[in-house]
Structures are given as structure tokens and as C-alpha cells.
Amino acid sequence: MQHMNYHENRQRGTTDFPIEFHHVDKKHPHYIMPYHWHTEFELIRILEGALTISIEEKAYTAIKGSTIMIPNGLLHSGIPHDCTYECIVFDMNMLLKENDDNRKYIRQITNHQLELNNYFDPSFRNIYQVIWFLFDALISKKTGYQMLVRGSLYQLFGMVLAEGYYSTNPSQTTRVHKRMLQLKQVLEYIEENYASPITLEELAKSVGMSRKYFCRFFREMTHQTAFEYLNHYRIERACYQLTATTLSVTEVAFNCGFNDLSYFIKTFKKYKQTTPKQYY
Numbered sequence: 358m359q360h361m362n363y364h365e366n367r368q369r370g371t372t373d374f375p376i377e378f379h380h381v382d383k384k385h386p387h388y389i390m391p392y393h394w395h396t397e398f399e400l401i402r403i404l405e406g407a408l409t410i411s412i413e414e415k416a417y418t419a420i421k422g423s424t425i426m427i428p429n430g431l432l433h434s435g436i437p438h439d440c441t442y443e444c445i446v447f448d449m450n451m452l453l454k455e456n457d458d459n460r461k462y463i464r465q466i467t468n469h470q471l472e473l474n475n476y477f478d479p480s481f482r483n484i485y486q487v488i489w490f491l492f493d494a495l496i497s498k499k500t501g502y503q504m505l506v507r508g509s510l511y512q513l514f515g516m517v518l519a520e521g522y523y524s525t526n527p528s529q530t531t532r533v534h535k536r537m538l539q540l541k542q543v544l545e546y547i548e549e550n551y552a553s554p555i556t557l558e559e560l561a562k563s564v565g566m567s568r569k570y571f572c573r574f575f576r577e578m579t580h581q582t583a584f585e586y587l588n589h590y591r592i593e594r595a596c597y598q599l600t601a602t603t604l605s606v607t608e609v610a611f612n613c614g615f616n617d618l619s620y621f622i623k624t625f626k627k628y629k630q631t632t633p634k635q636y637y
Contacts, residue, residue, distance in 0.1 A: 374503055376447035378495050381437075390435035391593075392544060392579065398467075399433075399446045401425040402488055406440035412475050413537050414578065422479035424488045426517075429467055432537050432544075443492060452510060459511070462518060474522040483520070487513045539564040540578050551591050551614050557583060591615065592628045 375397075381388060390410075401408070402424055409418045410425055412433045419425050427433050429449060449467050453460050465471045477484040491509035494502050517523060546563040547555070560583050561571035575583045595613040598604055607618055615621035 375451050376445060376495070376506065378492075379444040379446070380441075381444065382441045383437075388437060390433070390437075392432055392434040394430055394432045394541065395446065396429050396448075397446045398429050398449050399425075399427040399444055400488065400491070401427070401442055401444050402492055404441045404443060407438040408435050408440045408442055409438065410435040411580075415475060417476040419476060420478065422485060424477040424481070424484055426473055426475050426477075428469065428473060430469075432541060445492065445495060447510075451507070452514075462514065466514065471518075471523045471525060473517055474524075477522075483516055484513070484522075487516060536574070536578065539566075539574070543575065543583075547587055547590055551587065551594060552612055553614060554616065555587060555614070587614075588624050589628065592625055595621070595625065596628075 379385075392411075401410075401419070403419050403421050405421055407418055407420050408425075409416065410433060412425075412427055413431050417425070418438075449463055452463050462471075466473065479485055487509055491506060491513065494505040494509060542564050543560055546560065550559075557568050557572065560575075561568045564571065566574060572583065575581075575586070579586055591613045595609050595615075598609045598612060599606070602609075604612065606622075610618050610621035613621075615624070
């Protein structure tokens with residue numbers, strides 16, 4: 358499986374209509390959503406089952422009929438539970454080509470001056486109706502669907518603001534932002550150095566922390582230890598190399614940072630037990 362970069366940075370849709378749609382079920386290569394972030398806004402609707410999603414330091418278990426909003430730049434991940442869900446990822450700048458009033462509010466959202474609620478369960482009927490209309494319009498691609506999509510996005514964000522589905526807390530936002538920047542630094546360090554031996558001291562040093570504080574910090578942020586996370590990343594890279602190259606198992610193991618073949622095989626088997634078959 359090709360693991361997505363933690364910082365996902367690529368063109369969405371077209372320049373004139375920068376929006377991308379994904380239908381995600383057990384056959385999708387990123388059914389289990391690793392920690393990542395991108396500069397675009399993301400909307401998710403749950404069609405079946407449930408999705409446990411972490412956004413920065415918050416976690417939700419979204420059920421069928423729910424909506425998840427992920428503002429630009431926020432680190433997030435998702436663990437599905439017999440879940441089918443759909444995502445729309447789009448550049449908020451597509452909404453800035455209108456009048457000054459719209460521009461002001463969109464800028465406040467993209468600059469995180471307004472922190473929108475992330476999770477809306479099915480009881481939020483107004484949000485549900487707009488989101489479902491938005492997704493269905495984008496999927497249908499009927500004549501004029503671009504106008505329907507843009508109009509629905511304006512209606513959605515206007516409704517969020519009008520109903521007060523947001524908060525402003527600069528002091529808390531600053532603290533959370535700092536912690537997320539530190540976590541992003543660690544993930545980038547892992548992505549760049551996974552093929553080499555990595556110690557806890559090196560990971561802690563990459564964000565200027567003591568080993569003890571770093572271990573507590575990483576578990577609080579990701580709900581797993583740093584080495585559990587590192588091993589998972591290494592195994593995913595190994596899965597990709599095993600399917601995309603002619604390298605031997607031993608060569609792949611050493612290429613992905615494992616210096617003990619038996620430990621690699623043991624870790625790989627553990628990964629297989631917790632990952633749908635199509636991902637290895």
C-alpha cells in the first residue's frame with residue numbers, strides 16, 4: 358500500500374473548480390485514514406457504519422448520517438468501523454471570488470479566527486440537508502452542478518455562522534496550534550528518516566523535548582507510543598516496496614529501517630491481523 362504523505366499537497370480538481378470527491382469503503386486504498394493534513398477544507402458524510410476520527414486533540418465517533426468538517430491545515434486521522442463514507446476536499450479560495458462580506462467570513466475561517474464545530478450528528482437536520490444536497494449535486498454532475506455546489510457551500514457556511522456552530526478562543530487555539538505544529542514536526546521527521554535507525558532521544562530532540570515529556574506528549578496526541586507509530590509507518594512503506602519492486606523481503610526490511618528480519622516478519626504479521634487484506 359502506498360502510504361499517503363503526512364502533508365498532502367497536490368492540486369484538487371481544476372483551477373476553476375478546485376474540488377475533489379472520494380467514495381471510501383473497504384476496497385479503498387486509504388480506508389484506514391492515517392494522520393495527515395492538507396491546505397484544503399474537507400467535508401465527510403457517513404453513509405454506513407461509524408468512523409472514529411481524530412482532529413487535532415479532539416476525537417469523535419461519527420455515525421451514519423453524520424457530517425464531519427475538517428478546516429484547512431488541521432492534522433487528522435480516521436479509523437472506520439464497517440464504515441462507508443464520502444469526502445469532499447476543496448480549496449476555500451474558490452469562495453473568495455464574490456463580494457467583500459463573503460471574503461471577510463471565509464478569511465476568518467481559513468485563518469482559524471473562527472473555530473467551526475467539527476461534528477454534526479443526524480439531529481442537525483439543517484446541516485444534514487445541505488450536506489446531502491451538496492454531495493449529491495457533485496456526484497450527479499448534471500448541467501449547472503458547479504453552481505449548485507458553490508451555492509451549497511455558501512449556504513452551509515452561512516448556516517454555521519448564523520446558528521453559532523463555532524467558537525472563538527484565541528488562548529486555547531494558540532496552545533493547540535503549538536502542540537499540533539510539534540506533532541507535525543515529529544511526523545515529518547519520521548517520514549524523512551524511517552529508513553534509518555531512530556531513537557526516542559532523536560524524536561524528542563526533533564521538537565526540543567525531553568524523552569519523558571515527549572513520550573507522554575506523543576501518546577496524548579496519537580493514542581499510541583512513538584515506536585508503535587513508527588513501526589506502522591515502516592510496515593506500510595514495506596508493503597508498498599514488496600508490491601512495487603522486485604526487492605527481496607530481507608532487502609525491503611532493511612530499506613524500511615528494520616535491522617532484524619525476524620522482528621520485521623513478526624511486526625508484519627501483527628499488521629496483517631489488524632488491516633483489511635486488500636492493503637497488503
